[in-house]
Amino acid sequence: MPMFPVSASRLRFEPNGHAVLRGLDLVLGGEGISVVLGPNGAGKSVLLRILCGLLEPSAGTLRWGDYDHCPEGVAMVFQQPIMLRASVLENAALGLIPLGVARRERQASAWAMLERVGLADRARDSARQLSGGERQRLALARAWLTRPRLLLLDEPTASLDPSGAEMVERIIREVRTEGCKIVMTTHNLGQATRLADDVVFMASGCVREHVPVSEFFRRPASEEARLFIQGELPWQMAF
Amino acid sequence: MSTGGVGTAFGEALSLILAFDHQVLDIALLSLRVSGLAVAIGLLIGLPAGACLAVGRFRGKQTLAVIANGFMGLPSVVVGVVVYLLLSRSGPLGDFGLLYTPSAMVIAQIVLVVPLMAAISRQVVEDAWRQYAEEFNAMRFTWSQSVRTLLHDCRYSLFVAVLAGLGRAMSEVGAVMIVGGNIDRSTRVMTTSIALETSKGDLPLAIALGLVLIAMILLLNGLAFVVRNWAMRRYS
Numbered sequence: 428m429p430m431f432p433v434s435a436s437r438l439r440f441e442p443n444g445h446a447v448l449r450g451l452d453l454v455l456g457g458e459g460i461s462v463v464l465g466p467n468g469a470g471k472s473v474l475l476r477i478l479c480g481l482l483e484p485s486a487g488t489l490r491w492g493d494y495d496h497c498p499e500g501v502a503m504v505f506q507q508p509i510m511l512r513a514s515v516l517e518n519a520a521l522g523l524i525p526l527g528v529a530r531r532e533r534q535a536s537a538w539a540m541l542e543r544v545g546l547a548d549r550a551r552d553s554a555r556q557l558s559g560g561e562r563q564r565l566a567l568a569r570a571w572l573t574r575p576r577l578l579l580l581d582e583p584t585a586s587l588d589p590s591g592a593e594m595v596e597r598i599i600r601e602v603r604t605e606g607c608k609i610v611m612t613t614h615n616l617g618q619a620t621r622l623a624d625d626v627v628f629m630a631s632g633c634v635r636e637h638v639p640v641s642e643f644f645r646r647p648a649s650e651e652a653r654l655f656i657q658g659e660l661p662w663q664m665a666f
Numbered sequence: 667m668s669t670g671g672v673g674t675a676f677g678e679a680l681s682l683i684l685a686f687d688h689q690v691l692d693i694a695l696l697s698l699r700v701s702g703l704a705v706a707i708g709l710l711i712g713l714p715a716g717a718c719l720a721v722g723r724f725r726g727k728q729t730l731a732v733i734a735n736g737f738m739g740l741p742s743v744v745v746g747v748v749v750y751l752l753l754s755r756s757g758p759l760g761d762f763g764l765l766y767t768p769s770a771m772v773i774a775q776i777v778l779v780v781p782l783m784a785a786i787s788r789q790v791v792e793d794a795w796r797q798y799a800e801e802f803n804a805m806r807f808t809w810s811q812s813v814r815t816l817l818h819d820c821r822y823s824l825f826v827a828v829l830a831g832l833g834r835a836m837s838e839v840g841a842v843m844i845v846g847g848n849i850d851r852s853t854r855v856m857t858t859s860i861a862l863e864t865s866k867g868d869l870p871l872a873i874a875l876g877l878v879l880i881a882m883i884l885l886l887n888g889l890a891f892v893v894r895n896w897a898m899r900r901y902s
């Protein structure tokens with residue numbers, strides 16, 4: 428069964444009466460990289476969690492192609508990925524446990540993946556000793572290893588230095604060329620122009636714009652988007 | 667007794683230990699065997715049970731957690747009586763003829779240490795689970811995969827649970843006295859012989875056994891400390 432397009436309509440998320448998403452509409456195709464932009468508190472991370480099936484919307488409809496619940500083949504990398512008290516290799520192989528892969532094969536695939544993200548020489552080290560950039564690459568490897576069809580990335584390069592961010596971007600591009608749909612958030616507009624095929628602009632728990640990336644930066648349709656690009660969106664407008 | 671008497675008793679106790687007195691050695695080894703086996707079996711039950719209590723979502727989970735916490739301090743004589751009733755000739759398990767054997771002592775000590783280890787395991791695993799839950803859910807871990815992964819991840823902290831169990835088992839006297847019967851060369855362990863020798867007035871042997879008991883517990887704790895420190899450095 429196809430799991431695309433992922434479509435949300437009039438999606439609301441209001442835990443304890445506090446409206447976070449207020450009638451969000453969005454349709455995501457099965458290819459390319461969609462970058463979700465928007466001010467702090469706009470609901471970007473909440474949207475990704477809902478797309479991953481981790482949070483239940485309070486109202487509205489959400490479908491992943493023919494599925495009405497989150498199907499297999501969706502993976503997510505959190506802003507601060509957790510690492511078990513184990514080696515880099517074991518952490519990379521973690522995502523294969525639920526897929527029922529035997530321990531040996533898990534480790535063999537993890538090795539190959541660590542090579543691709545440039546962490547093979549750290550395989551035997553403790554994952555908790557990695558730097559922020561290395562952790563993020565490890566988390567990407569862990570998610571990628573499960574061969575997802577939809578990969579959700581929450582600020583994958585937040586707090587990384589330019590070269591660390593560049594390495595992560597290279598991995599993201601590589602995942603994309605393997606035919607995996609990527610939805611990611613970022614506050615780095617340069618990164619959005621480099622990676623995005625389309626931009627989803629969110630404010631106040633709604634999608635305000637969903638357009639190809641060049642259009643978004645050249646001719647933002649809304650005043651909010653224009654101000655956001657110029658870095659002048661007053662924070663009140665986020666809510 | 668005069669202070670001189672106690673001093674002499676201490677001196678004799680030390681010479682018993684230094685001479686590797688057979689009686690002392692046999693009793694100490696039996697203690698270690700019984701309590702070691704009880705803890706080894708108990709941890710296979712207690713640690714996973716605690717982890718299930720931490721991770722699982724089922725009705726009565728809170729109640730079970732409270733019971734485990736409450737049973738941590740279960741009086742050992744009460745456990746002794748309950749196991750005695752189960753194993754006695756007319757009891758439901760009487761046909762096995764286990765009463766007054768080391769096996770009976772092992773069973774009683776298992777009952778004693780399982781709630782303790784389960785309660786500590788629940789606490790340790792719950793703390794880790796709070797951090798990992800979202801990521802595990804995103805990876806679609808099943809309940810039992812989460813439990814197994816968490817137990818492995820917390821292995822060094824769970825050492826504390828095992829140690830607490832061993833300490834409890836080695837130092838209790840009530841349960842082994844009742845179900846073991848304190849039979850010479852068969853079910854006489856350190857705590858029961860300390861009680862007996864003291865009441866008989868054979869202080870040197872009682873003191874010697876007491877010193878050995880304390881030394882063993884200190885040694886085990888020291889070992890655990892070293893292992894934990896090593897692990898903390900390794901996995902920061």
Ligand SMILES: Nc1ncnc2c1ncn2[C@@H]1O[C@H](COP(=O)(O)OP(=O)(O)OP(=O)(O)O)[C@@H](O)[C@H]1O
Nearest residue numbers: 442447465466467468469470471472473474482612
């Ligand atoms: N699991 C949750 N349950 C309830 N409310 C939540 C949850 N997660 C986030 N929120 C609330 O939703 C609002 C939006 O948060 P979210 O993290 O989605 O913002 P964001 O767009 O990702 O912001 P940032 O750019 O700072 O990461 C916040 O007010 C937050 O407190």
Ligand SMILES: [Mg+2]
Nearest residue numbers: 471472473581
């Ligand atoms: Mg966020």
